[in-house]
Amino acid sequence: MRLSWARAFPLRLWGGCRGPKMRRVTGIEWAARPMCHSSSDAPEPPSDHGSQNTPRDEEQGGPAAFAAALEELERAPGRRLGRLELVAAALAAMPALGVARQLDAYNRLLRLLPRGPWVPRGPLHRLFAPFPRQQECGLQVLEQMERYGVMPDAETRFLLLAVFGPRSRPVRKCQRMLYWLPRMLHANPYPLPAQLPPPGLAAACLGLRRIANDPDARLSVYQQPQPEQGDNEGSTQPYIVGIQSAEQQELLARHGPEHPVFVEGPFPRPPPPRLFYYVLRGDPLPPHLREPPPDPERSLYYPLYLDLDLERGPWDDDEFDVNEVEEGPVFALCMAGTGDQRTLAKWIAGLQQTNPVLGQTPVIFRLGDGDSSAGSPGDGDALHLEGSRAAELEPPEVAWGRRAQGEG
C-alpha cells in the first residue's frame, strides 16, 4: 500500500489541484493524500452507536452497545474514510456508555486504525511532522485513557507501534504514561473505594471514617433513617451518625464543664458524594490548664522531666511553623440527614451516654451555612441537655426563625 515518494509525488500534486471531491476516494488516492484530509469526506455517522441503544436501558446497555458497535465496524473494515472522526466520536460517546474505564474498549478502538500507512518512512519524513492529525487522534485516545486513569497495557503499546511506528508521538506518550500513571494512581494515600455507596447512611459512614482517619475511632449510628433504604431514604426520619475516638473522649472529659463546647457546621465535603458534617469542638484552653503539671512521682524507673534550666537550641528547634494556627480541640464529628438543631440535639444526647460530662457542659449551636467557622454568636442558645427532652424544648420552626433573624 505504501508508494515510494517518487511515485507518490505526482499523485499528490494531481490530488491537490483537483480540490476536494464529494465522493469516496479509492485506496491509492487515500494513501496519496495524507496531508489534505478534510472533514467533508463522509464521516462515520455516530448514529451507528445510537442505533443499538434505543430499545434498552441506557445504563445497562451502554457497554454492550459499544461492544456491538465495535463489532459491526470490525466486520466491515473497508472504510478508509472518516476514521479519525470515528475515533473522535467513539471517544466522546464512551463516558456516556460507561466504558470509559475499560482498557478493552480502547484496545478494540485502536484496532480499527490502519497499521502501516501512518508509519513515517525514514528519518527525513519524521523531520517534517508526519501525519499530524492522525497522531493527534492517537494522542486523543491516550489522553482520554489518562483522564480516566486507565493503564495502557502491552497490547495497547503493540497496536500503537504498529499504527504509528516507533518514535512517534503516541508511542512516546504511551511510554510516558506507563511511567507516570502508576505513580499518579498510587499517589493518593487515602483512595476512595471503587464502588461508592449511594448517598445516605452508608455514604455518611464512609465519609466520616475518611474524615476521622483514625483506626481507633468508634462510629455510632444514633438514629437509623426511616424508611431504611431506597430512593426516599430518610424522608420520615433522618439518619444521625457520629464518630469519636477514645482520645477525644478523654480530652472532652478533661475540658471540664466550665468551658462551653460548640456545635458547628455544616461543613461541606466536596468529593462525591456531597456530604456535610458537623463538629463538636471547644475553644483552646489557656496554657496553664492545657496539660497537667509535671508530676515527679509519675514514673517508677526513670525521670520524665529533667530539672535543668536549659532550653532547646535554636538550630534544633523544629516546632515553630508560621502556618500553624492555634485551634481548639475537636471532640466529635457527625453527619446527619438534615442539619437542624433538633437532629443535632439528638446527636448530643447520644454522645452523652459515652461522655457523661456533656450533661453539665453548656452546648452552643453555631449552625451557619457553609464554612463559617466563627458563626454569629446570636445563633443558638446555651442548652443544658438532660436526655432527649432537650429536643422538645424548642419547636424547630421557632429555632429556624430565630436563626434567620439572627443572620438577617
Place this chain on the structure above:
Amino acid sequence: STAPPSPLTRGNEEVFPFPEISNEELQEINQFVGPVEKFFAEEVDSKKIDQDAKIPPETLKGLGDLGLFGMQIPEEYGGLGLSNTMYARLGEIISLDGSIAVTLAAHQAIGLKGILITGTDEQKAKYLPKLASGEHIAAFCLTEPGSGSDAASIQTRATLSEDGKHFLLNGSKVWISNGGLASVFTVFARTEIVEKDGQVKDKITAFIVERDFGGVTHGKPEDKLGIRGSNTCEVHFENTKVPVENVLGEVGGGFKVAMNILNSGRFSMGSASAGMIKKLIEMTAEHACTRKQFNKKLSEFGLIQEKFCFMAVKAYVMESMAYLTAGMMDRPGLPDCSVEAAMVKVFSSEGAWACVSEALQILGGLGYMKDYPYERYLRDSRILLIFEGTNEILRMYIALTGMQHAGKILTDKIKEIKKGNIGLAVQELVNKVRDSTGRKVDYGIMEERGGLVHPSLQESGKKLEENVYYFGTTVRGLLTRFGKTIVDEQLALKRVSDIVINLYAMTAAISRASRSISIGLRNHDHDVLLTNIFCTEAYFKNNYALAQLQKYADENLDDYIKKAAKQILEKRAYICSHPLDRTF
C-alpha cells in the same frame, strides 16, 4: 574544663583499686559455697522443675535449711546477714537453676527488701524471722494490668476505716512472682492524703499485707516461656483489712520506697549471669573438644573459637562489673549506686542472652533438643531482659540521670556561651580545634610510676581515657543542642547510655585485671588478654556511637528511622508492595 558525667565523676579512688574482701570473709564465703553447690548439683532436678512448672516442696525446704531465704537479713533476725559481695557470690551458684533463682530473688531482693530498708523495728522483729527461715515467703505487688512502669495509673485503693485503725485494700495485681506461695506481700496502693496546705491528693503507699488478713486470693499460675518453676499469678485483694502499723515508711511515701527497692536489687544479676555462662563454657567446651567433623575437632575451627572467646570476655566483664558495684555498695558512707546497678543489669542481661544463644549454636542440633539443658537456659535467660525494669527503660534511666548530673554542672557554662560571652566562645573554639586535630588525654590513670593501673594495661587505659574525654564533650554538645527536651530524644539517649555502660564495663575490667596482675593471681595474663580484647572492641563501638551523636552526622539515621516507623505505624502494617506486583 568539661567534666564527664557520673559514674566517672565518682573519682578514681572509688573504682581503682578493685574492691577486695578480707581473708576471713573469703573463708566464710567459701564455707557457704560448698554446701550450696552440693545441694544444687545433687538435689535440684532442673529439668523436672521446668516440665512440671513447679518447685517441689522438698527443694524449698532444702533451700530454707541452707539459709538461702534470708541471705541479706541481719543475723539477729535469723538470717545470714551477708554483705552485697557475698550475696553476689552465692547468686552465681543459685543461678544454675533459673526458676529457683527467680523465686529467691522475688522473695528477698524485692519481696522483703522493703521491710529491711524502711521497716520499723517492730515490723522487722515481727516478720523477718519467719521470712528468713523460709517458713513464709514474700512477694512484691506493684504491677497492675494498666500500670507497668507508670505509677500514676495504679488503681488499687486503700481507704482508711472510720476508727482509723485499719486500711481497707481493694484491687488486683498481675504477674506477681511467688504470688501463689507467698504469705507476706508488699503491696502498693493509692491513698488519699491531706497535705499541709489542705489539698487532698492521691499518693501511693506501701503496705505489708499478710495472707491471714483475709480477702487475699490468687489466680492460677501463668504458663510461661521460661522460669516455669517460678509461680507467677494474679493476686486479688477484696476489702483486706490492713492495720495501720503495717504501713511501710509513711503514708503517701510509697513511691520512694518502691524506687529504693527496685534500684537496690539489680546488681546481683551480673554475677548470676556470669555464673551461668561459666558453667555453659564448661559444658560446651567439653562437647567442642570431643566432637569431630571433617577429621578435625570442633575446637580447631576459628568460628567456634571465636564463640568461646566471646563468652569468656562477657563473663569476665559481667563479673567485674557486678563485684565492683557490690564492693562500692558495701563501702560505708557511699551514696547510692543505682545507676551502676542499672548498668550492670543491662549489660548482663543482654550478654547472657547472646552467650546462651552462642552456646546453643556451638552444639548445633543437639543444643535444640530438650534432652540437653541449653534450650532451658535460653528460655530462662530471655526474661532477664524484661523483668526488674526492661532494658529500654533502664537505658533511659542511666542516660537521664547522667544528663541531670552533667546538666547541673554545665548549665552555667552553656548559658554563658549562649549569652555571647566572647572570651568563653573563643576558648571553646580553640578547644574544638585542638580536639579535632587530635589531643592527648591524660586523666592520671596511666602514669609511669604511681599510676593506678598496671603498665601492661596501658593501651586499654589510654583508650578509656580518650573515650571519657570525648564523651564529655559530646554530652556538652547534646545539652547545648537539646537542653531539657533531651527527654524526648530517646534514640540519642540510647547511644549515650550504651557508651556509659561500655565505659563502666571497661573501667571495671581494667581495674580487676590490674589487681589480678599486680598481686599475681592464677592465670593473670588471661585476665589481661580478655580485658584488652574487650577494651578494644568497646573503644570502637564507643567511637562509632560518639560519631553518630554529632549533629548532621552521616552515621546518624535517627530521622530516617523515625520517618519509616511513622509510616508503618500509620497504616499499622508493612506497607511496601509485594515483590511480585505489576502495574500493567
